[in-house]
Amino acid sequence: MPSKRIIACLDVKAGRVVKGVRFEGHTDMGDPAELAQRYRDEGADEIVIYDITASAERRTIDYDWLARVARVLDIPLAVAGGIRSCEQAIACLEHGADKVSINSPALERPELISEIAAVAGSQCVVVGVDSRMIDGAWRTFQYTGAAETIRRTPRLMLDWIAEAQELGAGEIVLNCMDQDGVRGGYDIAQLQAARERLRIPLVASGGAGAPSHFADVFLQADVSAALAAGIFHSGAVSIGDVKRAVRGAGLEVRL
Amino acid sequence: MDVAVIKLGVGNTASVMFALERLGAKAVLTDDPVRIAEAERMILPGVGAAAAAMRLLDGGLRDVLREFSRPLLGICLGQQLLYDYSQEGGVAGLGLLPGEVSALEATSQLPTPHMGWSALQIDRENALLEGVNSGDYAYFVHSFVCPVDDATVATADYGRAFSAAVARGNLFGCQFHPERSGAVGARVLRNFIGLPC
Numbered sequence: 001m002p003s004k005r006i007i008a009c010l011d012v013k014a015g016r017v018v019k020g021v022r023f024e025g026h027t028d029m030g031d032p033a034e035l036a037q038r039y040r041d042e043g044a045d046e047i048v049i050y051d052i053t054a055s056a057e058r059r060t061i062d063y064d065w066l067a068r069v070a071r072v073l074d075i076p077l078a079v080a081g082g083i084r085s086c087e088q089a090i091a092c093l094e095h096g097a098d099k100v101s102i103n104s105p106a107l108e109r110p111e112l113i114s115e116i117a118a119v120a121g122s123q124c125v126v127v128g129v130d131s132r133m134i135d136g137a138w139r140t141f142q143y144t145g146a147a148e149t150i151r152r153t154p155r156l157m158l159d160w161i162a163e164a165q166e167l168g169a170g171e172i173v174l175n176c177m178d179q180d181g182v183r184g185g186y187d188i189a190q191l192q193a194a195r196e197r198l199r200i201p202l203v204a205s206g207g208a209g210a211p212s213h214f215a216d217v218f219l220q221a222d223v224s225a226a227l228a229a230g231i232f233h234s235g236a237v238s239i240g241d242v243k244r245a246v247r248g249a250g251l252e253v254r255l
Numbered sequence: 256m257d258v259a260v261i262k263l264g265v266g267n268t269a270s271v272m273f274a275l276e277r278l279g280a281k282a283v284l285t286d287d288p289v290r291i292a293e294a295e296r297m298i299l300p301g302v303g304a305a306a307a308a309m310r311l312l313d314g315g316l317r318d319v320l321r322e323f324s325r326p327l328l329g330i331c332l333g334q335q336l337l338y339d340y341s342q343e344g345g346v347a348g349l350g351l352l353p354g355e356v357s358a359l360e361a362t363s364q365l366p367t368p369h370m371g372w373s374a375l376q377i378d379r380e381n382a383l384l385e386g387v388n389s390g391d392y393a394y395f396v397h398s399f400v401c402p403v404d405d406a407t408v409a410t411a412d413y414g415r416a417f418s419a420a421v422a423r424g425n426l427f428g429c430q431f432h433p434e435r436s437g438a439v440g441a442r443v444l445r446n447f448i449g450l451p452c
Contacts, residue, residue, distance in 0.1 A: 002371035
């Protein structure tokens with residue numbers, strides 16, 4: 001069995017790591033390359049760099065600072081933010097990303113998933129999904145990087161992740177918006193439902209506030225990985241604390 | 256040139272180049288058969304799908320790889336391409352190692368691709384894995400696996416045991432990504448760079 005992965009996400013805005021609550025209001029947390037290295041040293045299994053306003057601003061991430069992070073990092077690196085063409089995805093890989101995560105543009109044009117998978121392989125294609133419960137169903141949202149751009153899409157989360165899988169996604173990151181930044185724990189019910197639809201890895205995102213939350217989501221929703229941003233940035237919880245808690249719950253982690 | 260990294264379509268070759276740069280190795284990313292044939296050692300990185308990779312190799316690189324007599328390291332798909340045949344796309348490989356690359360079966364407990372850090376089991380002493388111990392973790396991303404046979408020097412497990420690293424003569428392979436496997440991966444790459452030519 002592979003170990004359960006702990007992923008540190010760097011939410012980047014204007015080249016700086018920021019911390020936000022429910023996608024609104026941001027505080028500067030530091031330099032992406034420095035933070036990525038710190039998390040690597042603390043035992044992160046993977047780093048995601050997420051340019052949170054790229055998609056809403058109709059641009060993609062800055063390849064130069066992507067390469068600056070990739071150059072110093074010796075663990076897997078995924079990038080997200082504004083990747084809306086195959087060429088942009090390839091450019092990310094060529095600047096040192098191992099995987100690209102696509103979200104809003106995939107909802108607009110789902111074939112983007114299969115196009116990237118066809119040239120780079122499914123293992124390079126992560127589909128990020130922002131979802132929250134409205135009127136008894138989990139619904140997907142686009143352009144969540146800024147309060148003024150968020151919009152609901154007609155797609156239901158459970159249908160969309162199955163469609164993304166069929167199109168060749170190698171992994172789904174499900175960001176549960178109701179929990180995001182609140183630190184009350186992952187959305188177990190939503191993640192359980194998503195997990196039942198998938199035969200590709202599922203990554204839990206949104207809601208981590210304590211080491212026990214990671215153990216809970218692995219045990220109860222059987223996700224492959226759990227992602228967190230804010231709690232690691234503030235130093236409230238270290239990646240080492242999380243890994244010890246997950247191992248303490250009887251699960252395999254890389255220590 | 257110390258290391259020729261084969262440019263083979265789209266993939267995370269930049270990661271491999273950065274890893275070699277961190278180790279101070281002189282490396283060139285190239286698809287030029289002449290430069291590759293002259294290199295001290297060669298890395299065949301993991302990219303895309305087997306069928307697409309073999310099509311690219313058919314453009315003149317296949318013979319260069321087959322005839323290369325100095326250390327050659329295949330990473331991920333690059334290791335799989337060393338074998339006779341791959342179920343992925345049903346294509347013939349380079350035929351440098353006997354046997355067939357087969358698919359991991361996805362189950363509800365074991366999603367595929369196998370994506371993540373898995374423990375290595377060292378089965379045989381080999382210069383490639385010097386300083387790497389059973390229980391050390393390496394990072395894997397793959398849906399197909401190489402057979403366990405007498406070329407296997409390390410295994411890992413995902414529903415079944417598969418070859419995590421192989422070695423025979425001048426040929427080496429690792430199913431995991433040494434360029435993204437932290438200190439363990441750096442050690443493997445350093446071992447490879449230090450192999451006598």
